[in-house]
Amino acid sequence: MPAIRFVQGYGAETTSVDAIPTIAYGGRVQAEVSMNNRMIVIGTGPIGSIIGGRLARAGHDLTFVDIDKEHVEAIRKNGLQVDVPDGPFNVKVNIAFPEEIQGKYDIAFIAVRSNYTPDALRTVLPHLADNGLLVSMQNGINPPLLAEKIGVDRTIGMAIRMGCRKVAPGHVQTAIRGHLYIGHLHGKTTQQLADLQRMLNQVIETEITDNILGVLWSKLTYTCLGYYGSLADASLIESCATEACRRNLTKFFAEVVAVGNASGARFIRLAEYNPLDFHPTVPFEKRLAAVNEFAKSWKPDDRKGPLRQIQKGIKTEVDFTLAYVVREGERLQLATPLCRKVLEMIHELERGTRELGLQNYDEIRSLSGD
DSSP: OOOOEEOSSTTOSOOOOTTOOOOOBTTBOOOOOOTTOEEEEEOOSHHHHHHHHHHHHTTOEEEEEOSOHHHHHHHHHHOEEEEOTTOOEEEOOEEEOGGGOOSOEEEEEEOSOGGGHHHHHHHHGGGEEEEEEEEEOSSSSOHHHHHHHHOGGGEEEEEEOOOEEEEETTEEEESSOOOEEEEOTTOOOOHHHHHHHHHHHTTSOEEEOSOHHHHHHHHHHHHHHHHHTTSSSSOHHHHTOSHHHHHHHHHHHHHHHHHHHHTTOOOOEESSOOGGGGSTTSOHHHHHHHHHHHHTTOOTTOOOHHHHHHHTTOOOSGGGTHHHHHHHHHHTTOOOHHHHHHHHHHHHHHHTSSOOSTHHHHHHHHHHTO
């Protein structure tokens, strides 16, 4: 399989999957993904609503589940409003609260924030068909958690780079057409995976990867950057303006990439940078040069997602993203002092015991000695 360039937008450099055969895996004939499959989306935020809404508009049998009463009631009353680059649409969908779910489903899409994954699994597993699939549509490294419950053959990871938001209850929006990568942790193409790709590809460009863990880890480096950039209500241009700040960011990236590499991840190039350029084995000045090159794309008005959640008092996904890096570092006996410090700061910001501000980066500088 050629190297993947993981970029935003439709029509990016991709590997064609048209020639992927439908196969029986491990000597077992697997259920096909078809229009007759019952599907359920756990979490009706922007990602679940945009992808699920496209599938519902195409005629697939979907049930949406959410705990936000105002959101559920708006969708029941007015339909799901989805604004996408190829034209906004409104679709009537079946939406339920968790306690209202009935019957069995062939595919369950997990689209909640990573900190709610255990709750989502408790909700959906009693309603998953015997050969049903769990598909993670989340940030972080969630597929192993799903595989613990039902095995790797029935677990599919999904990676997506698509900036999107909830405009109002029952109304989501994105300015990007989107591109999906899906795959099993073992990297093999099963019948169900190939059929899922065909179905998704009808509504959003989707390709199969034999390296979903590497794709997710590569995206995780950018997610972790979001936390690093959320210690102040400022853009990276301001918070990382000095040479000392850039050096700290270089070291932060190195910790994340070192842990991912040691855990077996095969990193891929992102549109913004190549994570492997920050690996500790690369001479520091070259790593710093890669950060400076990346900095040319920073924008003065850019604010990272976790910052907005912190400001609104919403708990972030930090315990399943940046904290995952720290936990893996402990398991692998790799030191992650900067990741650990940023994690500590985010927890304090969430609890209200620390103030947002550029002084937080001064504290990081004192820790690193720069």
